[in-house]
Amino acid sequence: MMTELSLNVLDVAQNSVKAKASLIEISVDASYEKDLMTIVIKDNGCGMDEQQLARVCDPFYTTRTTRKVGLGVSFFKLAAESAGGTFSIASEKGVGTTVTATFQISNIDRMPLGDMTSTVHSLVTLNADTDFIYSYTVDGRGFVLDTREFREILGGVPFDVPEVSDYIRDYLAENKREADAGKLL
């Protein structure tokens, strides 16, 4: 089990990286009024055929050869469904995959969202060849990080040089604070 949802996001987004996606879109949208938080991870990677898609939520299915279980998607599904939410995964071979999980915010079994800043920062700085669009919205207030925009400004300067890496972390942390006024989801 993961201890916070941001770890599920990190884990599931790694599948997109492995699927050779060039663009991964992650969004967290919470509405206290609707008591609903929706997390979407969408990629333009290699996608899955119907057979793979049917088995992807089976914890004993994996494409890895180093071990026999594949718990990443199962964990995320469990986290959503045990918190009054829903889980769905849509995929098309050669087009990409979209994972959508919803959560009832007030549900006592809902895991905390946790440190999304670290998750997105890790993904962006570790996967230099992949672009990310991350959006975070709480009750209609939010921000977007688009690495394509960053890349254009930076010219050839990579994301993992300390100055840029620090900037990305600050960008995520400060804008998050402005969006949710420091409230912990």
Place this chain on the structure above:
Amino acid sequence: MKSLEELKAIREKMQNQVGLRKEDAETTRVIVGMATCGIASGARPVLNAFAEGVAANGLSDKVVVTQTGCIGLCQYEPIVEIMEPGKEKVTYIKMTPEKAQEVIDKHLMRGQVVAEYTFK
């Protein structure tokens, strides 16, 4: 809202520094396992500790911190492998951010393997 102007300033500063770091045969690689098993065991803070520690100690020119998938030793995660040119790979197991700091100080800075955290 944090402005993109700051990012422009960083670019201008960085572009004046000749020879931005490139990975080559002399680079030491710190590889953190970031599959489900690693993440569930706490790999993310370990990775952050290495990334921040390498930058803070001015090691960014010769050390890169990177990730890998599952190497099949899930019960020992978080696992960190350190590959120095011309030396045998060192595998650290059950890592924490505190142990990471010690590995940076002793192994990366002074070349002493922290034997008690390695996989035997």
